[in-house]
Amino acid sequence: MNLATAAPTVLEKIAFFVLAAGVLGGALVTITRKSAVGALIALIATFCASAGLYATLSAHFLAVLQVLVYAGAIMVLFIFAVMIVSHDEEHPIALRGLFVRTAGVLAIGYLFYRTAWLVVRERTSDVLAATAPPPIPDFGNVAAIGRLLFSDFLFPFEAISLLLLAAVVGGVVLARPPQTRNDGGAV
């Protein structure tokens, strides 16, 4: 495939770096905050910024879905859970096994450092090089993704809808108060 590599415009650069800073900064705030509500707001900002990154990759359908499903539906679920649990913790970092956890984080950090080094070394390859115009005109819009979902991916699509149904039923069963859990057969 012959992908045209063109230098990104200044506007593209600004958009990318602002959105990437939003994603990474929001993620850092999310894992360091003590209050769960603040972390949730940062997580919503992270997902909105990553929706912007999807849009710069001309994945418009996914960008809209990211805002609707992630920043909308899933985060509302989290907010309800935070409202029910509402548990302020004194020591947000786990102290037990801190040495092992830190060693794990350092090992994974080294793995990601090596992977990043590999990605930077291979940056001129066909896959990682820039594509200024989208490869086909309707790349990533609703019609193209929908056509793919209902032709090649029909079985996984139905399977994932079954999974969602099972998750809804399981969530209702698990989150019911314990006293109403056992007398379901009396109805």
Add this chain to the structure above:
Amino acid sequence: MPGHFYILVSLALFFIGTTGVLMRRNALFVLMSVELQLAAGSLALVAFSRGLGDQRGHVVAFFVMALAAAEAAIGLAIVVSIYRVNRKIDLATIDELRN
């Protein structure tokens, strides 16, 4: 922008999520960190599918989104029901299934 910038952002995001899963002790924060990891995976899928000119990566990212919804529903239901029994969701002190 060149694709490797997106992959680097995705790697950093996954690393932040992994750090959150390993270091936090509140179960809600661990679930949020898992969501960060899933978002990082989706970002890498979308970036590679742009680079390859293949929209199937978008479909897989769509499935990841549905999976994240299911995971959040079940995980939060488990957290809420653990909180009902133990009045705490501290992963360092929850070490028995029987109440």
